[in-house]
Amino acid sequence: MRIYTALISLIYFCLVSPVMAESFDTNLVKWSSSYTGEAASNIDGGKKEKSAYAGQLYLGADINLDKAFGWTDTTLHLAATNRHGNNLAEKALGNSTSVQEIYGGQGSRLVLFSLEKHFFDGKLELEAGRMVANINFLGSELCQYFQNNAACGNPTFVFRTSSFTWWPVSSWAARSKYWITPNVYAHIGVYEDNSGHQDDSDHGVVWSTHESNGFIVPFTLGYKTSWDTDRYPRTYEFGGWYDKTDYSDPLKDSAGNNAIETGNPYEELNGRSGIFARFEQVVYRPDPDSKRSLTIFGAALTKGSGELAVDYQLQGGFVKRGTFDSRNDDTVAFVVSQQHYSRDAMKDLTLARKFNGGSGTPANNQVMMELSYGYQLTPQIRVQPNIQYIINPDQFSEPGRKKDLDNIFILGLRFDVNLADIVTSLK
Secondary structure, three states, X not given: OHHHHHHHHHHHHHHOHHHHOOOOOOOOEEEEEEEEEEEEEEEEOOOOOOEEEEEEEXXXXXXXXXXXXXXXXXXXXXXXXXXXXXXXXXXXXXXXXXXXXXXXXXXXXXXXXXXXEEEXXXXXXXXXXXXXXXXXXXXXXHXXXXXOOOOOOOOOHHHHOOOOOOOOOOEEEEEEEEXXXXXXXXXXXXXXXXXXXXXXXXXXXXXXXXOOOEEEEEEEEEEEOOOOOOOOOEEEEEEEEEEEEEEEEEEEEOOOOEHHHHOOOEEEEEEEEEEEXXXXXXXXXXXXXXXXXXXXXXXXXXXXEOOOOEEEEXXXXXXXXXXXXXXXOOEEEEEEEEEEEOHXXXXXXXXXXXXXXXXXXXXXXXXXXEEEEEEEXXXXXXXXXXXXXXXXXXXXXXXXXXXXXXXXXXXXXXXXXXXXXXXXXXX
């Protein structure tokens, strides 16, 4: 009952507090609400030509417990989502990496219920509760300029090679971030893996650890500046993760034979790890009082230990803020990402293809590219058409496919609406 009360409280704070804000302390609740929609149409290649739409309604509130109860530097974070629609990759493309990053964890969910406390004048951040790893680690605000799931919300390598938890499927977690200097930080967290919560029938209000499958520990050492403190803002991070959960060997059964050939289950293993390095760097900003600029970014992720299906992922791209003279808030953005698969994974796919009467070896990598233009229609509404291209669509979602699919050409459209700002502007 307390959990459902929390969900009702979240909706109350998100919807009612803005209306009451002028009558009460406006510093008590910082609320947020938005809608994101992503449409995609396969116009060439893949399995068949088709279209799909996926969307997310988000409601959130940050409650200042200093104002509410006198708890210094303490904030209660609440968030809920409703995700709906279909996945084009599943319906028509035939590969396993979505071109609509907003898809997954469908239905209505309580996503975030956490308490955050700061110490030592804000140098130390502690947070615990129901959270997700990919919001705190390996995330980037640049992801709002893209739609494909290879690069955003996080590089897909981390999800293919670990039990890294993802929005909006939360679990028990805690994290600690310490600012060594105003720009240098160390960040570590521990997140429960409870894959049962990924089911679409789960609404984020069952908090039992009965089906827990272990935990994952991500960690980062980073350097970060901001638009206010640096003419050329930058972020540099090096880190990794240790995953103490069960997973399946990509090729062998428990006797060390090829599972496809024996028909036995894949061997269950425990413990794997990965490492990464990433950067974002503004390289051009003619006016320090404007955010018109060019940012380049890149990331490399690879395995540390374990028997994994993917050896490494590389990605890079740019975001140009400010396009034409009168379009300061418009963007042009490009990203390219390559996933390179392991020998064991490729052998397993080759055997599965042969077993089903096919021939040849699938490609050992998949490349996904996206070019987008973001049009800021109003301060609250952004429309972003995009073109995506997939080279060597993988067949992990259909291991027994008899032949390779043609490269895929996709037209997409993303739009974002800041509902909170719209409501505030109407007051």
